[in-house]
Amino acid sequence: MKKVSQSIDDTLLDYLDGNLNAADKSKVEQSLRNNKDWQNRLEELRMVSIVMNETKLSQPSKNFTQLVMGKLDQYPAQHHFPIWKGIFLLMVILLAVGIATVLVSSGAFDNTTTSIDLNQVYLSKKFINEPLPAFHFSGKLIVNIIIILNLGLAWILLDRTILKPFFQRRMQGQH
Amino acid sequence: MHGVRPSGVMTKDPEHSRIERILAGEQHLYADMVDKYKSYAYTIAQKILQNRPEAEEASQDAFIKAYHHLKGFNFQSKFSTWLYRIVFNTAISYKRKNRQQFQSIENTVIEYQGEAEGMLEKNDKKRFLHLALAKLNDADRAALTLFYLDEFSLEEIAEITGMQANTAKVRIHRARQRLADELKNILNQEALTL
Structure with missing residues (x-):
């Protein structure tokens, strides 16, 4: 059996629902008489209506x-x-981010560095004989990371405390 | 016949005066409203969740939400449509929450078969329908159920499911076509196993 097209399906559903005018209804009935595929599809669609109509509350x-x-x-x-x-x-968060960005771009943190020397950690000397590396961090990098984290926080805050309640209230207002 | 029922000119919903009294403090009147709308509310939730205990919980939750948001109800629309929209949204959010505890279509079918044990022959049609409906998405399944309950106009179905009326009509058509295809496949498979 050939599968009928989407538009034929729509026409057959409208026919089943009684939504066609007399002329269209007559055309569909004519096609149904001449076309086995149409007849089969109508039966399939009618079966849906039969079983769904038995759906009770x-x-x-x-x-x-x-x-x-x-x-x-x-x-x-x-x-x-x-x-x-x-x-x-x-x-407040955006202001803090703005200030931090201005300071970073003006070079306020360019010469700021901090380091973690693992050799200074007491436990490491006790258990490890080899010299351990020291890690150096630039102040600029740390402030940039803080700026990014704050922007993430600002985005979450915008979503949770402003956008979400706003759209929820708008939805309730529509009811 | 499932024609496009006109939504009609909006007349005052008889529930409006009852809502006003509930808002004025007569809480007990809400019990009458729960009694009146519980079957539809539960049916909508059940079609979306396909699980009776969850549907019961979701529909109860929806009634409680509706009560607490009654002040926000705009008296221009029908109370039932507003309530069923809350039921629909509550059931959808229950479904989303439960997606973490993934439940496959196969599991749903097993649960149903267990429930209907001993009555399979009598309920074959119902079982095939259940299998085919399980293949549709939640919104389509709910829209289709509302359509065949013959109680709602397309505009109301659209409002409950949060779609445009034209979209609702197209989606119901597509869902019926898909359901017809699924039923045909299921019946073909059944025929092969005989």
């Missing part, structure tokens, strides 16, 4: 209503973090 448990009524007052109080607080925190 499912019933919840007998004490459903009592359970709901019993839980009404146990609903957890929503922690509404006001949007203005979120905006304030976001501004």
